[in-house]
Amino acid sequence: MIEPHTGPLAWVNGSDAPEKTEINLGFMALSDCASVVVAATQGFAQPYGLTLNLKRQSSWASLRDNLVSGQIDAAHSLYGLIYAVHLGIGGVAATDMAVLMGLNQNGQSINLSHGLQALGVTRPEALQQHVHQSRSKLTFAQTFPTGTHAMWLYYWLASQGIHPLQDVDSVVVPPQQMVAHLQAGRIDGFCVGEPWAASAVKQNMGFTLSTTQALWPDHPEKVLGCTKAFVEQYPNTARALVMAILEASRFIEQSAENRRSTAQLLSAPEYLNAPVECIEPRLLGDYHDGLGNHWQDPHALRFHGDGAVNLPYLSDGMWFMTQFRRWGLLREDPDYLGIARQVQQLALYRDAASAVGVTAGTTDMRSSQLIDGKVWDGTDPAAYARSFALHAMSANTPLLARR
């Protein structure tokens, strides 16, 4: 192996040098990919000797396949996607996976169609009534069978007394195609990340019934995911990558002006390819639901929160496994804590955080109260999974959403 650097970059030759200097970084066209795009384009990785090549993916399924095959090294990923691959759920062989850091919290939405709005279904109770009285089933779209949007949609519907696997139909639609599917009348509602929910409101195609932060304030959302093999083979590269993205996350949140420039950057054709008017307001917490309500959201999409967003809490990872169990995607209780410890790269994250001066507390769990009043703090996950009135634990076959 030839080591080319001497002189000004001699430190790169030390033991911290990235083993792999060029990284193919996958992302989906969503507002919450911001820290990844900003890190790659705004010179955050160069000081660590890394070149980040952004690779936009067309769907979560292809992102998953490319991540597992090594076409991309790391990616902006749904929390649930990483765990599903690790556990071998959803038609792929189990591959050991790793969560390097949390990329963001909050900022997804559940929207309903204009058709439902015209029928007066503009509140959760009205939806519940409609679902139980109407003869035809409504169809809701989410973005990946085990993804965060599926889990938010299921959790929210269940909290309103609607069984997500019996009372309605679910389909999978890539995020950037949601609006077109809604327009064509193929779906009655969806759960998706921005800017696609705001875009539907802006185009007068329905309204936002609930945000996901209303369901769980500061919920985990996207993570920086990769295979376990990647972290083991290139630990210095993985740490440098986390450092660069942490610094980009901090930069985005430094001022409202930085957030606005971020929105401008994201709207470019090679990233989100969407008008800045659909991206910027909700990125700044400025919400219009399409029913005439307007508010400044205290739990809008955030990327850093002084590091609170980025620590890969064990309890966050475990929560997704409890929901897989609840909805029959897992037929037995997994070793919740043991698996979360394998997947969440806490030690590597804490190393990277301290290197760039970001606080990373010593606790590995956090406590949250969700919309149904239940508290999740990581203790007794098996009992938590079993504690819901609506579930699909006894189902004979896993009820995967139709593809």
Added chain:
Amino acid sequence: MLRILLINDTAKKVGRLKAALTEAGFEVIDESGLTIDLPGRVETVRPDVILIDTESPSRDVMEQVVLVSRDQPRPIVMFTDEHDPGVMRQAIKSGVSAYIVEGIHAQRLQPILDVAMARFESDQALRAQLHARDQQLAERKRIELAKGLLMKMKTCNEEEAYTLMRRQAMSRQQKLIQVAEQIIAMSELLG
């Protein structure tokens, strides 16, 4: 089947390599003397492998090899009678994947070609990596230069200069390096 471009300069042994190749089942798609423009031939013929059969590789040959390696890299195997280790080093440095002294036997050709191709692939990967590192280092230097210029122009500190550059880049949907180049160009203009 491999497309082989064969270069011969040994008039007295004409055909020794071609015969061996044909015997081993390879297709020789072109055969030329050494006075040709090698990059031009590679461009037209698009071979998978280049074989050079030369009594002793001259500086002209080496230069041609360097040009091919730089612009349209291919595995290059050199058969020669030249034992001088200095010449051999020079040939490898120029981009030759395998340097074989004497003894062309039909049965040895396949393994020699296999080694040359494997060696070539790993060289290419390394070269790409080095190129990326060089470019990354160059970009970093340009960004630092622009930052320094901006600090002087705006009398601001380092962090403020980076923030200004990044905001400008993001608002214009550009990369930081692009804005850095614009600042450098502007500064040269006003210089």
